[in-house]
Amino acid sequence: MSHKQLIYYCWQKCLLPILMPATVQIVVLTLGVLSILGSTAPMSHAQAVFSSSHIQEQQTPSKSTVLNATVYHSPDCNCCGGWIEHLKTQGFKITDFSTPDIETVKQKYNVPDNLSSCHTAIVNGYVIEGHVPADDIKRLLQEKPNVVGLSVPQMPVGTPGMEMGNRKDPFSVVSFDRKNSVAVFNKYPGEF
Template sequence: MCCEQYADYLGNKGYDVEVLDTDDMAALNRKHDVEPALSSCHTTLIGDYVVVGHVPEPIVAKLLREKPDIRGITLPGMPSGSPGMPGKKSEPFVIKTLDGDVYTTY
């Protein structure tokens, strides 16, 4: 459910979204070198980047605008209040690179 809400969220922000269901997220994440500690319930391919989890759209836009030399970004887990997730945001979201370094907070 939250994955469809995140896809709708990105679609409403102007992104062309195609949803592909899988029963094996672990295999998909291995294919894209996403460590288990950095994973979430969905993985998105945007341009040349891998975006994992419920990353807020302004951060996706920043990634695409700045084009850093990284494989992608992640908001690990499924934090409350993130796009597509119910509840209130209780603390800043720490978005990391797929190498585990902090990319930015939101």
């Protein structure tokens, strides 16, 4: 084993797993090995060291998922701001679009009439309709089911953005697909 191979092996197998989470490991490992090999290393060698299957093994879906949400809402709605703030506190980056024609947005993203609420968001290709809690969106992004999105129909009291003291109406978060099939994704009991 050459000196460079020994350094690479010790770095990859011994030190790196202890020091950093998987996503950072990949970046640091790539930079470290490339600096060890020097800029004169043939590309084919670098490609052999970093096979795509090796990189995939070290990534964790929940840590690598970027939490971006594009939110469409009526300029007259105040509760949408509360829901947006809820998402921000949970690590989402928000692109906020106020539109007087929210119904056109709902039609564009195939939100069924019986599942509609006051705002529509797009998160990593999924439609999020209404006051869906951030934890349910994160679970959706981790599990990646074959659905169009999630909805909390109407505007139940106690959902994120619809807080009224300690009162919480019971509500369900439902998933929906392109065939208009609806399933309960999560249930929340009411509290008074």
